[in-house]
Amino acid sequence: MSEIFLKIQRPLSEKLPEIVELDQLCLGGLWTLGGYQRELDNPKTGFLSLTSRTKPTDAPELIGCGCFWSILEEAHITLLMIHPDYRGRGLGNLLLYSLLKQAVTQGLERATLEVKDSNTKAIHLYKKFGFKLAGKRKKYYQKTGEDALIFWRNDLAKPSFLESLTHWQGQIQSQLLEQNCILEEEL
Numbered sequence: 001m002s003e004i005f006l007k008i009q010r011p012l013s014e015k016l017p018e019i020v021e022l023d024q025l026c027l028g029g030l031w032t033l034g035g036y037q038r039e040l041d042n043p044k045t046g047f048l049s050l051t052s053r054t055k056p057t058d059a060p061e062l063i064g065c066g067c068f069w070s071i072l073e074e075a076h077i078t079l080l081m082i083h084p085d086y087r088g089r090g091l092g093n094l095l096l097y098s099l100l101k102q103a104v105t106q107g108l109e110r111a112t113l114e115v116k117d118s119n120t121k122a123i124h125l126y127k128k129f130g131f132k133l134a135g136k137r138k139k140y141y142q143k144t145g146e147d148a149l150i151f152w153r154n155d156l157a158k159p160s161f162l163e164s165l166t167h168w169q170g171q172i173q174s175q176l177l178e179q180n181c182i183l184e185e186e187l
Contacts, residue, residue, distance in 0.1 A: 003050055006091075006176070007060060007184040008098050011049035013040060018062045019049065026081035028143060032050070044070040046102045050095055052086070056184075060165065066095045068103060075103035075156070077113035080122070090175040092125050096184075097168050100156070104165065109157040114148040116141060126151050130164065 011019060016036045021031050031039075039045045050064030064082040068075040077099060082091050103111055114137065115122050131151035140148035155161045176183060 057059045073109040075111040
C-alpha cells in the first residue's frame with residue numbers, strides 16, 4: 001500500500017470552488033461560494049480543509065472540510081464533511097479533533113452542532129467525542145424535512161478535556177499509521 005500524505009489547514013481562497021463542489025457532493029449544496037468566502041474572511045471562524053496526495057510533490061486533492069463559528073464562548077460546528085471515497089478511514093475523527101483543538105486554542109468553553117437524525121455514522125462520531133444529545137429541532141432540514149438532533153459538549157476549558165484531546169490524538173495517529181497515512185504537520 002502506498003503512502004498517503006494528509007494536510008489540515010485553513011483553506012486558501014483559490015480552493016473555495018473545490019470546497020463548493022465537495023459541499024454539493026456531501027451536503028447537497030449547503031453553502032454557496034460567497035458563503036464559504038465569508039467564512040474564510042472571518043478570523044474568528046474555525047475553517048479547516050483536509051487534503052490528500054500520494055507524493056509530496058503532487059497537487060493536493062481536497063477530501064474534507066470542517067467549520068465552526070465562534071459565538072461568545074461557544075464553538076458552533078456548522079459543517080463536517082469527508083469525500084465519500086475517503087469515508088470509513090477515520091478522517092472524520094481527524095477533522096473533528098482538529099476543530100475541537102482549534103476551539104480550545106481560541107479559548108472556547110463549549111461546542112455544539114446539529115445533525116440529521118438519520119445520519120447514524122455522524123451521530124456515532126459525535127458521541128465518541130463526548131457530545132451529548134441536548135434536544136431536537138423538528139423539520140430543521142428544509143430540503144428533506146428531517147429533524148435535527150442538537151448535541152453539546154460543555155467542558156472544553158477543563159483539564160479533563162485536554163486529557164481527552166491527548167487520548168484522541170494518540171488514537172488518530174495510530175489509525176493513520178495503520179492506513180499508511182502521513183500527516184504533514186503535527187496534530
